[in-house]
Amino acid sequence: MARSLPNIIITGTPGVGKTTHCEALAERTGLKHISVNQIVKDKECHEGWDEEYQSWIVDEDKLLDALEEEVKDGGCIIDWHACDLFPKSWIDLVVVLRVDSATLYDRLTARKYPEVKLQENIDAEIMEVLLQEAKDSYDEDIVVVLTSNSSEEMDENVDRIEAWLGQWKKDNAPSS
Numbered sequence: 695m696a697r698s699l700p701n702i703i704i705t706g707t708p709g710v711g712k713t714t715h716c717e718a719l720a721e722r723t724g725l726k727h728i729s730v731n732q733i734v735k736d737k738e739c740h741e742g743w744d745e746e747y748q749s750w751i752v753d754e755d756k757l758l759d760a761l762e763e764e765v766k767d768g769g770c771i772i773d774w775h776a777c778d779l780f781p782k783s784w785i786d787l788v789v790v791l792r793v794d795s796a797t798l799y800d801r802l803t804a805r806k807y808p809e810v811k812l813q814e815n816i817d818a819e820i821m822e823v824l825l826q827e828a829k830d831s832y833d834e835d836i837v838v839v840l841t842s843n844s845s846e847e848m849d850e851n852v853d854r855i856e857a858w859l860g861q862w863k864k865d866n867a868p869s870s
């Protein structure tokens with residue numbers, strides 16, 4: 695599948711800063727921020743609402759169908775706390791954001807997460823669940839781990855991804 699622009703996944707445990715990074719990157723680069731949460735809600739790619747976890751139960755087949763048209767031409771930054779469902783052929787870069795558990799605790803508490811969800815997410819971050827999922831699902835050379843504890847780190851991350859995009863464009867420029 696030839697694309698004139700790459701597709702990037704920004705993933706990580708809820709609260710690491712995916713949406714904040716995607717918004718900044720989209721503004722800086724003109725790539726399109728795809729909030730999977732929003733698509734699940736808007737296009738009803740779910741099998742109902744989980745009361746305990748206060749989240750949608752995602753129907754992955756419906757979700758992939760809803761995303762395919764959008765993603766096939768490239769230029770998307772996919773924002774989601776999972777990455778193993780997207781076909782390898784769609785994706786050019788996987789950014790896994792990491793954060794210290796004390797910082798994550800504060801961010802998720804501020805979001806008023808239910809206790810069970812809060813604890814599971816902190817455990818998932820400590821156990822590197824998303825990082826492992828990314829490594830298991832994609833070639834290791836497209837998986838990048840970045841920390842997101844502070845706004846300085848976020849600025850550095852956005853600069854780095856923008857530089858990667860510049861290089862990708864050069865490497866994939868149509869030959870004249």
Ligand code: ADP
Nearest residue numbers: 708709710711712713714801842843844845848
């Ligand atoms: P996610 O999309 O991964 O759930 P968000 O982007 O919504 O995370 O960020 C969760 C909260 O943490 C927000 O209040 C955001 O402003 C803050 N935040 C995210 N990344 C950083 C960072 N690198 N430095 C400081 N605060 C951050």
